[in-house]
Amino acid sequence: MKAFVKRLARSAGYEIRKIQPATWSNIPATWSNIEGDPPQDEIVPGPWESHALQMANRKHRPEVLRYHATKYGDDQRLKYMAYFLDLRDLRTLEPGPFEGHHSIVLEKMGIRENIAIESRPENLRKCQRIKEKYGLDRTTFILGNIEEFYNGTARPQFAGSFDLVFCLGVLYHIPEPGKALAWFRSQAKALFLGTHYPTPERPSDAVYRYNGKSYRVMECREGGIADPISGMSPVSLQPYEADLLRLLRDVGYDRVSVLGHDLQNGSPHITILAE
Numbered sequence: 187m188k189a190f191v192k193r194l195a196r197s198a199g200y201e202i203r204k205i206q207p208a209t210w211s212n213i214p215a216t217w218s219n220i221e222g223d224p225p226q227d228e229i230v231p232g233p234w235e236s237h238a239l240q241m242a243n244r245k246h247r248p249e250v251l252r253y254h255a256t257k258y259g260d261d262q263r264l265k266y267m268a269y270f271l272d273l274r275d276l277r278t279l280e281p282g283p284f285e286g287h288h289s290i291v292l293e294k295m296g297i298r299e300n301i302a303i304e305s306r307p308e309n310l311r312k313c314q315r316i317k318e319k320y321g322l323d324r325t326t327f328i329l330g331n332i333e334e335f336y337n338g339t340a341r342p343q344f345a346g347s348f349d350l351v352f353c354l355g356v357l358y359h360i361p362e363p364g365k366a367l368a369w370f371r372s373q374a375k376a377l378f379l380g381t382h383y384p385t386p387e388r389p390s391d392a393v394y395r396y397n398g399k400s401y402r403v404m405e406c407r408e409g410g411i412a413d414p415i416s417g418m419s420p421v422s423l424q425p426y427e428a429d430l431l432r433l434l435r436d437v438g439y440d441r442v443s444v445l446g447h448d449l450q451n452g453s454p455h456i457t458i459l460a461e
Contacts, residue, residue, distance in 0.1 A: 224254035230315040235415065236287035237261065238316050243294055245321030262448035263354055263380045264291070266457045270445055271378060273297045276349035279373050281332050282356035284309055284415070286316030289325050292352065300325040300352075301344050303332060305418050306411070331418055333360065336369035348374035357381040358424045359408060359417030364396030368437040377439065377460040383427050385454045394423050399436060401429040427456060434460050 225239040225248045226232045240254060274296035283289050283302040292300050302325055304310045313327040326344075334340035351370040358381045360366045370377050384404035392405040403423040409416030425433055434442045439460035448455050 222250070222252065222254075224256075225249070227312075227315060227319070230312050234285060234312070236285045238285045238287040238290065238312070239319075241287075241290050241320070243290065243320055246319050258451040259449075261287075262446075262450050262455065263457055266380075266445045267291065267295070267378075270443075270459055271295065271350075273350070277301075277346070278350045278352050279303070279348045279370075280352045281370075282353070282359075283313050283327065284355065286313040286320075286322070286325075286327070288352070288354060289313065289322060289327075290316065290320050293320075293322050293324055297324060301348075302327045303330040303335075303342075305329070305331050306414060309414055332356065332366060332369075333362070333418055336362065336365040350374050350376045350378060352378050354378075354380040355415075358383070358406070359422050361417075361419045361422050362396075363394065363403075363423055363425055363430075364401070364433055364437065367434060371438045375461060377434075377458075379434075379458045379460060380450070380455065381430070381458075382424060382450070382453050382455050383430060384424055385427070387426060387428075392423065394425065394429075396433070397436065401433055402426045403429065430456070431458075434458070 224234075226234065227239055235256060235258070237256060240248060240252075242248065242251060273292060275298045277299045278292060278297050278301070280289060280292065280300055280302040283304050286302070289300060289302055302313065304313055304327060307329060310327055310329050316322065317325060317327060328343050330342065331340065335342055351374045353370060357363055357366060357379065367377075392403050394401045394403040403425045406422045406424055408420055408422055410420070411418070431442055431444070441461045443459045445457040445459055448457070
């Protein structure tokens with residue numbers, strides 16, 4: 187009977203295989219234990235640090251569909267995007283797209299237009315390749331420095347208001363978090379923010395002053411222009427959680443929702459929706 191069923195399924199184009207029952211002994215300890223290497227681009231050489239080449243949409247899919255965590259681990263922020271954002275027909279501003287990983291997701295979530303600002307030419311080259319590879323016809327990648335925009339020393343290459351600023355992995359690389367958040371607020375009424383923060387709470391090694399108010403921060407050294415995941419200035423300031431929430435309210439956000447706390451890239455990370 188089993189042989190007959192297999193022949194019948196094969197004649198219809200199917201193949202029947204026995205699936206090994208899942209047990210704790212055969213479940214990988216981490217996703218990174220999955221065999222094989224993540225895909226690499228054939229035009230822009232790696233290393234690729236994000237999941238940008240592992241995704242699929244209507245335009246492109248990898249030869250093998252298989253999830254691989256990056257060396258930084260899983261992207262914990264995706265769950266908050268899925269739970270709390272409805273981006274259909276919205277215009278978004280994306281500071282720091284890095285390699286275009288989240289830009290792919292934004293288009294799949296139905297944005298009307300996305301303006302993505304990348305500060306490094308090498309990263310921008312990867313973003314442009316991702317735009318071509320995945321057919322991102324609603325995303326425009328531009329070269330620009332957020333610090334110059336919020337300081338007023340450079341004029342953005344775009345105009346008009348946005349519905350949402352989508353800012354992941356940028357704020358903790360910036361030396362003037364208050365100015366950056368105020369500039370984001372000037373671009374859109376809503377902010378989706380993911381950033382690292384210092385913990386545990388302890389006497390701060392630095393105090394950041396913005397608009398006459400003081401905020402506790404941790405001073406961090408950045409890796410320099412040659413580091414693809416570093417800030418553009420030699421020093422950045424990371425506010426403590428309570429100070430970050432107060433800073434968000436002080437720059438004009440009326441409602442600040444903490445969506446969750448995680449370990450991202452092995453460090454404490456907070457995801458926030460401010461409106």
